[in-house]
Structure formats: C-alpha cells, structure tokens
Amino acid sequence: MPEETRTIGYICPVCGQAVIASRTAFQLAAGDSTLPCPCGKSELGFHQLGDRCEVTAPCLFCAKDHRAVCGNDALLRKSLLALSCPASGLGTCYIGEEGQVFRAMEKLEAAVDKLRLDEQADQRGAFLDETVMAEVLGELKDIAARGGVRCACGSADYGVKVGYSSVDLTCARCGATLRLSAATPDDLDDLCVRDTLIIPGRKESTL
Ligand SMILES: [Zn+2]
Ligand SMILES: [Zn+2]
Numbered sequence: 564m565p566e567e568t569r570t571i572g573y574i575c576p577v578c579g580q581a582v583i584a585s586r587t588a589f590q591l592a593a594g595d596s597t598l599p600c601p602c603g604k605s606e607l608g609f610h611q612l613g614d615r616c617e618v619t620a621p622c623l624f625c626a627k628d629h630r631a632v633c634g635n636d637a638l639l640r641k642s643l644l645a646l647s648c649p650a651s652g653l654g655t656c657y658i659g660e661e662g663q664v665f666r667a668m669e670k671l672e673a674a675v676d677k678l679r680l681d682e683q684a685d686q687r688g689a690f691l692d693e694t695v696m697a698e699v700l701g702e703l704k705d706i707a708a709r710g711g712v713r714c715a716c717g718s719a720d721y722g723v724k725v726g727y728s729s730v731d732l733t734c735a736r737c738g739a740t741l742r743l744s745a746a747t748p749d750d751l752d753d754l755c756v757r758d759t760l761i762i763p764g765r766k767e768s769t770l
C-alpha cells in the first residue's frame with residue numbers, strides 16, 4: 564500500500580507566495596518538522612506532543628505566528644484541516660488531501676488579494692488631487708447652474724459620478740457618458756473655458 568501523503572499549504576506573510584508541499588503521514592507523525600517558504604523568511608512548524616501536534620503558522624493578517632494544537636488523528640487523516648487566525652478569520656494553514664488543500668489555498672489567495680486591494684484603497688486619498696477635484700466639481704456646478712449641461716440626445720437630465728481622477732456625467736435618458744478629467748490643473752483650465760458640456764449621446768436613441 565502506498566504511503567499516505569498529506570498536502571500542506573500556507574501563504575508566506577513576508578514574500579506573499581503560496582507555499583504548498585507534501586509530507587508523508589509518517590514524516591509528520593515521526594517528530595518535529597518545518598515547512599519553510601523558499602524565500603527563507605517564514606516557516607510552518609510542527610511540534611509533536613504524542614497524540615497531538617502543535618502547529619505554528621505565520622499569519623498574514625497579524626504579522627505574527629499563531630499556535631494551534633490539533634489531534635494527530637485530524638492532522639494525519641482529516642480530508643481538510645484548516646487553521647485560522649482568531650483575529651481575522653483568515654486561514655493560516657491547510658493540511659489535508661491535495662485537491663482540498665489546493666481549493667482552500669485558492670480561496671485564501673483570493674481573500675488575501677482582496678484585502679491588499681482594500682488596504683491600497685485606504686492608503687490612497689479619495690481623489691488623485693483633492694484641490695483639482697474640488698475646483699472641477701465647483702466649475703461643473705457653475706456650468707450646470709446656467710443650464711450648460713445637456714446630452715446630444717436632447718435630454719438635460721443627467722447623473723454625476725465622481726471617480727478617483729475624473730467625473731462622469733451620464734445622460735439619464737440614453738445612458739451616454741461624458742468623462743471630465745480631474746487629475747491636473749490643466750484639466751481645470753480646460754473646463755473653465757467651456758460654456759457648455761455636451762454628453763455625446765447614443766446613436767441608437769437619435770434614430
Ligand atoms: Zn516567503
Ligand atoms: Zn492572525
């Protein structure tokens with residue numbers, strides 16, 4: 564009978580890569596072992612306590628290790644053993660059958676990607692240039708106040724959507740969009756010389 568292998572996976576908090584390896588059940592049960600990341604800066608640790616095993620897993624979220632004790636029965640036989648961070652609920656490591664571990668790791672990587680994007684969004688300001696955006700919106704209000712915004716389809720109803728470095732005017736009737744750039748002082752100068760803003764309009768609606 565071929566020896567049972569266990570797949571083990573975690574994400575290295577230092578370099579961010581998914582580390583997946585396999586160990587035989589015998590290797591895991593035989594004594595203390597580690598699963599290092601190829602970058603050498605983090606590792607998963609297994610410390611055998613007889614019928615139980617203490618697993619030390621680095622946590623991406625807390626930037627420190629979490630320790631969990633699990634029964635050797637689960638460690639060596641459960642189809643998927645998942646350890647997670649008590650603070651964030653994010654998985655810290657998965658041990659089990661190959662397919663199950665790969666699927667769990669994919670989900671974890673997706674969750675981590677999302678987390679990183681959220682962090683970037685928090686770090687950057689709401690706008691590329693706050694001053695330019697404020698002035699562009701002010702100018703837009705002036706133009707709108709004198710009835711200078713309309714759509715080529717004939718509608719004067721529109722919605723305003725403020726983005727990171729631009730403002731979109733969307734026609735309420737045909738859905739066409741005019742994008743005003745609000746990234747640099749030049750964009751503001753361009754807007755200031757305009758009396759009217761014409762949303763291009765959708766061809767289909769003019770037919
Ligand atoms: Zn690493
Ligand atoms: Zn944690």
Ligand SMILES: [Zn+2]
Pocket residue numbers: 714715716717718734735736737738739762764765
């Ligand atoms: Zn329109």
